[in-house]
Amino acid sequence: MPGGAGGGAGGRGVSGWLWAVGGAVAATAIGASVMFATGAFSPEPSPDLKGYAFRDDLCAATSLAPFANGHYKAKPSTGSGSGAASGSGPSGVSSPPNPQHSGSRMSSMDSMWCNVSLSADKAGAGDYSSTWLYNSVTLHKKTDPRPEFGDVYRAYEKQQTTVSYEVEPVTGLGDEAYLVTRNDSPGGGKSAYVVLAVRDGWLTYQSTWSSYTTANSTAKPPSSAELATMLETSAKETLKRLRG
Numbered sequence: 001m002p003g004g005a006g007g008g009a010g011g012r013g014v015s016g017w018l019w020a021v022g023g024a025v026a027a028t029a030i031g032a033s034v035m036f037a038t039g040a041f042s043p044e045p046s047p048d049l050k051g052y053a054f055r056d057d058l059c060a061a062t063s064l065a066p067f068a069n070g071h072y073k074a075k076p077s078t079g080s081g082s083g084a085a086s087g088s089g090p091s092g093v094s095s096p097p098n099p100q101h102s103g104s105r106m107s108s109m110d111s112m113w114c115n116v117s118l119s120a121d122k123a124g125a126g127d128y129s130s131t132w133l134y135n136s137v138t139l140h141k142k143t144d145p146r147p148e149f150g151d152v153y154r155a156y157e158k159q160q161t162t163v164s165y166e167v168e169p170v171t172g173l174g175d176e177a178y179l180v181t182r183n184d185s186p187g188g189g190k191s192a193y194v195v196l197a198v199r200d201g202w203l204t205y206q207s208t209w210s211s212y213t214t215a216n217s218t219a220k221p222p223s224s225a226e227l228a229t230m231l232e233t234s235a236k237e238t239l240k241r242l243r244g
Contacts, residue, residue: 047141048201051243054139059099059114062135063237066230070222071121072131074098110139118211120219127218131211137242140202146175149199153178156195173235174200181224190214190221196231198239205239207231 055061064074077098103112113136123129138145156165163182170177173196182193191212198205209227213219222230 045144047139048144049139049141049203050201052137052139052200052203052239053242054103054105054110055112055242056103057101057114058103058112058135058137059101059116061238061241062099062114062116063234063241064116064133065237066233067118067133070226070230072118073121075117075119108140108142110141112137120213120221123213123217123219127214129211129213129217129219131213132209134206134208134210135238136206138204140204145199145202145204149197149204150176150178153180153195153197156180170196170198170232173232174198174203174205174239177235179228179231181228190217192221192224192227194224194227194231196228196235198235200239203239203242205235207235207238 067073075098099114099116101112101114104110113134115135116133118131118133120129120131154167157167159165163184166181166183168179168181170179177196177198180195180197184191184193192209193211194209196207209231211221213221
């Protein structure tokens with residue numbers, strides 16, 4: 001019968017269409033399985049470390065030449081090793097080494113730091129001064145630091161305290177970089193606090209200059225512009241060494 005024949009033909013058409021759809025779904029499922037197996041849908045992104053590597057001693061990789069050119073040098077150390085205080089000064093009191101360094105390798109990140117106590121070449125014997133360079137590097141292995149990096153440093157300008165900060169972007173360093181300068185009120189001493197922060201891929205780097213000298217000190221502290229140049233020059237060479 002025409003009706004029966006038509007129904008039969010229609011049934012065969014629907015059946016063929018369902019087979020085609022089923023084949024496409026199966027092919028998609030197989031393709032998805034392959035992508036999962038190869039990590040294309042991996043919930044953990046691959047860290048972009050750009051060739052940077054962990055160093056046990058960040059101080060050995062830190063470039064101090066720009067500070068030496070600015071007439072600052074590392075104070076003589078009476079200790080040895082890293083981290084905890086060691087050694088003995090003239091009075092027999094234990095004193096920490098200079099520079100000091102440490103580092104750790106964890107599943108989520110590798111971190112390293114280097115602290116250096118500096119003194120001005122022209123400082124008088126009676127001058128009181130405290131100058132430190134604090135460097136830290138983190139290799140992020142699980143979480144991309146990009147979304148939050150800039151805000152960490154721009155937040156300095158949002159602080160509601162008696163101290164204000166100026167934050168400026170820096171070009172020519174990594175994927176993004178910022179210079180944070182504290183604006184000090186006039187007082188009895190001369191102090192400076194400048195932070196240079198760099199992100200290059202999943203590496204984050206921070207170099208901080210912190211200094212204080214008495215008002216009658218014979219050594220003239222560097223200007224904010226001079227400090228920025230020293231920090232940036234040191235960062236370029238240090239980061240280059242961490243990739244070498």
